[in-house]
Amino acid sequence: MEGLDSTCFTESSKSFTVSFSSCTNLPQRCHSTSTACPMLTKIKPRAAAAIRSAAPIRLLATQANNNSQQLIALNKPTYNTRQIVSEIEDVLATAAKRELPSHIIEKIKQIPEKHKAANEILTEVNDLLFQRNNIQKQIKAYMKEKRDIEPLKAEQIENRNKERELTDKYKTAEAELHEILESVPNSIDPSVSSTEQIVNWLNPRGQYIADPKLEHQNIAQELGILDLKQASVVSGNSWYYLLNDGALLEQALVQYALKLARQHGFKMALPPSMVRSEVSNACGFKPRDTNNEQQTYSVGEDGKLCLTGTAEIPLAGLGINKTFQESELPHRVVGLSRSYRAEAGARGKDTKGIYRVHEFTKVELFVWSTQTQSVDELEKLKEFQMDLIRSLGLSAKVINMPYNDLGAPAYKKYDIEAWMPGRGTFGEVTSCSNCTDFQSRRLQTKYKSLKEKKSLFVHTLNGTAMAVPRVIVAILENFYDKASKRVAIPKVLQAYMDDKQFIVAEKSIF
Template sequence: MLDPKLLRTEFDEVAKHIGRRGLSLDKKRFSELEEQRKNLQVETEDLQGQRNKNSKLIGQAKSKGEDASEILAAMEKINQSLKTNETKLEVLLSEIQTWMLELPNLPDSSVPDGSTEDDNQEVRKWGEIPSFDFEVKDHVDLGESLGGLDFETAAKITGSRFVTMQGGIAKLHRALIQFMIDTHTAEHGYEEVYVPYIVNAQSLTGTGQLPKFEEDLFKLNHENDYYLIPTAEVPVTNIWRDRIAKEEELPIKYVCHTPCFRSEAGSYGKDTRGMIRQHQFEKVEMVQLVKPESSWHMLEELVNHAEKILQKLNLAYRVVALCTGDLGFSSAKTYDIEVWLPAQNTYREISSCSNFLDFQARRLKARWKNTATKKTEHLHTLNGSGLAIGRTLVAVLENYQDKDGTIKIPEVLKPYMHGLDKITKEK
């Protein structure tokens, strides 16, 4: 959520920044609502003040045994207007609140303008694009012929956009998770956390998935408003909802592996083949809650942490800065990391690292006590995939394939593979 004060005092400036996302703000409507709100609020609070005073007077009078009927008569009037005022104010506040919750974050000035992913800006490249002296197979062909990936069986068990894995590939998949968590905890200073995979609507509102993007989520048929998590970001960031951090606790850096569930509504034609776009996938997520002054620096670090995984796996990648049109709802700036996929002969997104500034923190009421100012202030939140496991598996399969369709195990994963250094056909 944007700072309401900023909206009140610098509306045009806010509108200009939001305009870069291709949205226009209705200034007239907002100032009307605000005007009404202000008057109504002042009036209501004044009435409440009168009520409080009179109630005390009544109490005093009664304890002395005096007659209070005059004050009681006055109270009747006050309470009548108070009731109508309070009702009006409540309606107005919820209208303003709804409007505020659907406003996206302001893009940082360093975010390139643009409308589609074609306008994203390449920041850097790393690694050698591998060359093969045979015709490369994609991960579907490789996985299916090795007997380790099975989309049909998953479709039978559930439906489309799911997969089952077996044997060496299943082990490799799990190895990737362990390797990433170990790297981030041992080398990058993250604390490992475990969280629920089902969350309530409040948590999703906190990180910004609700109220606008409900169709992207799997909602449970349960009496409470429960949803499957679309990313670990939701439960992990919400650890700090309604909490105030001490300064010495900062920065807070969590790493967490969870499955992610996405309905992928509106992407029916896209990436229907293979593991690129599934309803269920694993992800290792890095989440940070930091002092405002450090968040831009921390974003750069966060990207580096994600990159480190690809470097250790020796997978070629590039980092791009998302343009205003591609930027997520809650994000002020996002870097995507795209890994090289030989079979597609292109880079594909494997990580997304964002600085949300205080946008999520304001929704979450995630705050810290600033010892210098002695004030309670909003934290800044960041997160990034480190990395998406399914897509990393795809990248390893395709980049580490041999002519005979077997897969070499990357050096850094060998400790996790219990002696296996090559994936061959399952029996």
């Protein structure tokens, strides 16, 4: 039963373990009274009934020196192994479209073989469990008849030794299989192609002319609202101080985005910026990318905690082991957090100023939906982002992103790129993705389907409401007037900036 790992049951004072993690013959939980499941045919009816009613077992890590148990945050992922095996050619085609490294694709090719091998070992283990029960019955019968039970005891010991050996072998095979399954990306929406598709323009212009004199870092430092030099002394490259109206502009952007989100029915959360690494991994954010470049900041020597690159991660974590009622969906939350990216500084011209930095403020939208709602919910996220960027007066294009720009969790993704004349190009200011059940299978987030009469995995979606530094870059480069040496503040932000209409040069705070 996919979703269960292994469960211990006791019968006749003897405990035994049945492992479920590679079973693909039954869905989440077995409600059948048939003998279809190979793991239930060879154990007593009472034990089989217990297994059929078992809920997914929470993983426990036992401390070595005492009897206490420390609860780990996550259950094991519920991979759709059966579907992956049956559609392995499609899975490989998807991996190739996403341009995954060849060594990962080669591993994915091994899934059917690894799955078969693990199930064969599991069958042997369950055969031994069946034999053990028969031996136990014989021992009881022999004892009543006062017959010699020593040969049976010897057989019992041999059975247990074989079972332990095969169980260890199965655990190894299962771990190898799960390691590969973890690298399998989400499927791809049919509307996605190999190239970018511009689906809309916001505040379009007749022509787009680059002007290096409008580089945001020069404008910001001239106005006294940005200090990169001192930040490099304090923290290193790709860190920054926002000062005076620069700091006020950040707060204005945040408050404006939060207000719009609340008006659209999003409930507000202030999530932690540090999470368990296993939670980050489950959301598709690995410590290193497929090219082995560092992505996240690990905290502590054991690396069990990390700083989040987006509030998407802790917001998704709100749904760990949760089952929604269908009537509660879609469920929308907006989160505000500081975000941390370790890869800043390795992108050439992107390292100038604050376009790509290690730490920044971000307002994030997150949605849990039913499996039939997620397509529409993605469009709603996109429309929200379009309205926000349009209201700031920025000229931008909305893009249905290509195969090779989708992260592993994303089924489909839209980016909005705003024109930045100082950089001489369009730059990403928002992104929204439909991750379908990629994250929910790893976080065990479900809903009770009225139609299916069972629990299904929710679909999760995420979107940027405000990536502050990127939008500041766009505002400075688009609304700076060379003659007056001031920046026009978008009208929708003025109420959050003491009703100022312009950002003008100010004396440094020192």
